[in-house]
Amino acid sequence: GQNIDxxxxxxxxxxxIVQINCTYQTSGFNGLFWYQQHAGEAPTFLSYNVLDGLxxxxxxxxxxxxxxxxxxxxxxxxxxxxxxSYLCAVREAGTALIFGKGTTxxxxx
Amino acid sequence: xxxxxxxxxxxxxxxxxxxxxxxSPRSGDLSVYWYxxxxxxxxxxxxxxxxxxxxxxxNILERFSAQQFPDLHSExxxxxxxxxxSALYFCASSVDGDSYEQYFGPGTRLTVT
Numbered sequence: 624g625q626n627i628d629x630x631x632x633x634x635x636x637x638x639x640i641v642q643i644n645c646t647y648q649t650s651g652f653n654g655l656f657w658y659q660q661h662a663g664e665a666p667t668f669l670s671y672n673v674l675d676g677l678x679x680x681x682x683x684x685x686x687x688x689x690x691x692x693x694x695x696x697x698x699x700x701x702x703x704x705x706x707x708s709y710l711c712a713v714r715e716a717g718t719a720l721i722f723g724k725g726t727t728x729x730x731x732x
Numbered sequence: 733x734x735x736x737x738x739x740x741x742x743x744x745x746x747x748x749x750x751x752x753x754x755x756s757p758r759s760g761d762l763s764v765y766w767y768x769x770x771x772x773x774x775x776x777x778x779x780x781x782x783x784x785x786x787x788x789x790x791n792i793l794e795r796f797s798a799q800q801f802p803d804l805h806s807e808x809x810x811x812x813x814x815x816x817x818s819a820l821y822f823c824a825s826s827v828d829g830d831s832y833e834q835y836f837g838p839g840t841r842l843t844v845t
Contacts, residue, residue, distance in 0.1 A: 654832055656832070663820075664838070664839075665734065665736075665822060665836035665837060665838050665839055666775070666822070666836050667734075667836070668833055668834070668835070671832050671833070673832075710774075710775060712775075714832070718763070718765075718780060718787065718788060718826075718830055719765065719777040719780055719788045719790055720765075720777060720834070721777065722767075722774055722775040722776070722777075723774065724773075724774035725774060725775075
């Protein structure tokens with residue numbers, strides 16, 4: 624079966640670093656994605672990992688370990704505008720994405 | 733702005749009714765995906781079309797159907813609506829059927845009363 628787990632909520636302060644974890648169990652694996660979604664808005668693509676290791680993109684980095692079925696999204700120098708839901712998604716054999724329920728991140732000053 | 737458009741933005745209708753949601757992909761994108769997002773279920777994949785043909789099917793109910801037209805816009809038809817169908821419906825598009833990057837539209841919020 625398919626299962627993608629991530630924490631429901633996290634809080635952090637401006638300027639800090641936060642790590643959002645995601646574990647997955649799927650019947651196939653063809654890439655792991657992170658999306659950001661502000662309340663009531665469309666998800667926007669943040670990162671994509673298909674090989675083990677760290678991908679860095681400005682303040683955001685994403686890590687993947689396929690053998691552990693584990694990924695994390697690292698957000699540095701947090702800003703108030705980073706308050707949003709962060710969705711972990713796995714692509715199995717095809718092209719459809721299976722999403723976790725998302726982690727709501729609240730950044731306070 | 734992702735370049736994907738969806739209409740209408742909001743839709744309120746009664747149980748038992750039928751509605752059609754419309755999506756226009758980004759210029760040049762051949763593939764369209766439909767997702768449903770409800771509070772308790774999260775974002776769920778419904779169906780994918782590529783250049784007019786059905787490519788993949790997810791958790792789409794039999795009461796729901798979709799199609800992609802020759803001009804590549806897509807429509808999602810929801811019939812015999814139930815209260816539980818109230819959700820945000822997103823359309824996404826990608827360049828081809830295998831592209832890893834999907835661009836999401838602003839969504840249609842459906843409320844069934």
